[in-house]
Amino acid sequence: MARSAIINVMVQAAMKAGRSLARDFGEVQNLQVSLKGPGDYVSQADRKAEDIIFAELSKARPGYGFLMEERGAVEGEDSQHRWIVDPLDGTTNFLHGIPVFSISIALERQGQIVAAVVYNPAMDELYTSERGGGTFLNDRRLRVSGRTKLVDAVIGCGVPHLGRGHHGNFLLELRNVMGEVAGVRRLGSAALDLAYVAAGRMDGFWETALSPWDVAAGILLVREAGGFVSDGKGGQDMLEGGSIVAGNELIHKALLKTLKKPVTPR
Numbered sequence: 543m544a545r546s547a548i549i550n551v552m553v554q555a556a557m558k559a560g561r562s563l564a565r566d567f568g569e570v571q572n573l574q575v576s577l578k579g580p581g582d583y584v585s586q587a588d589r590k591a592e593d594i595i596f597a598e599l600s601k602a603r604p605g606y607g608f609l610m611e612e613r614g615a616v617e618g619e620d621s622q623h624r625w626i627v628d629p630l631d632g633t634t635n636f637l638h639g640i641p642v643f644s645i646s647i648a649l650e651r652q653g654q655i656v657a658a659v660v661y662n663p664a665m666d667e668l669y670t671s672e673r674g675g676g677t678f679l680n681d682r683r684l685r686v687s688g689r690t691k692l693v694d695a696v697i698g699c700g701v702p703h704l705g706r707g708h709h710g711n712f713l714l715e716l717r718n719v720m721g722e723v724a725g726v727r728r729l730g731s732a733a734l735d736l737a738y739v740a741a742g743r744m745d746g747f748w749e750t751a752l753s754p755w756d757v758a759a760g761i762l763l764v765r766e767a768g769g770f771v772s773d774g775k776g777g778q779d780m781l782e783g784g785s786i787v788a789g790n791e792l793i794h795k796a797l798l799k800t801l802k803k804p805v806t807p808r
């Protein structure tokens with residue numbers, strides 16, 4: 543499969559950071575038993591991965607701006623382009639030795655996401671997407687699932703963390719959803735959740751209290767695989783608003799409706 547120059551740049555950065563994360567992930571298991579635990583080690587791994595991505599992308603496209611989880615916003619001379627990067631999405635999984643984490647890199651051009659890479663180094667799964675060009679898992683073209691009814695659907699979600707999001711609201715949403723679907727899953731990496739929707743592994747996904755770098759790349763993956771993405775109200779404020787709902791056309795619509803249903807005792 544021929545990849546465009548910009549996707550090649552992003553893949554190279556993601557793979558290089560991925561090798562670093564994979565090495566550090568191997569060490570995490572050993573550190574689990576140490577007194578201090580792997581906490582500091584993991585923040586170092588996270589920062590190292592971000593430094594690699596920052597260096598690679600800056601070298602390949604000097605002047606582009608950045609929005610990164612650790613560095614925050616870095617202005618570039620080129621105001622048209624911005625990289626939105628999460629060097630380690632699924633930090634809690636990484637910390638616990640669970641191989642479900644990813645690197646997420648999106649390119650925004652004039653406020654629109656035009657290219658996306660999500661890479662899970664532990665499973666060597668590389669998701670790439672370019673606006674108008676479809677979504678790929680390694681070399682295979684992806685398509686969102688064809689299931690049409692919630693009753694057949696597996697839906698991913700994110701559980702708000704301690705001190706984040708509205709836990710009571712989440713329980714109401716979960717109660718609505720679990721009463722209507724075949725199964726609910728919780729991966730712990732929003733970027734991978736969206737990649738799994740793009741791959742048709744999960745039929746839909748919703749989460750709140752997210753940051754732009756958690757979802758920027760995943761949004762394009764889903765759309766270019768034929769799926770639909772909105773915020774929790776059905777609008778398009780996913781990056782700044784922090785809520786997201788994704789799926790194929792029918793599941794996305796049904797999931798939005800179910801999430802908002804007033805709760806009745808049952």
Ligand code: 2AM
Nearest residue numbers: 630631632633700701703730731732756
């Ligand atoms: P992270 O691993 O980069 O922190 C899991 O539900 C999703 O929530 C992940 O994508 C995770 O990204 C994200 N998330 C956002 N803010 C978080 C926080 N303060 N603590 C843990 N996970 C957070």
Ligand code: CA
Nearest residue numbers: 628631632756
């Ligand atoms: Ca994240």
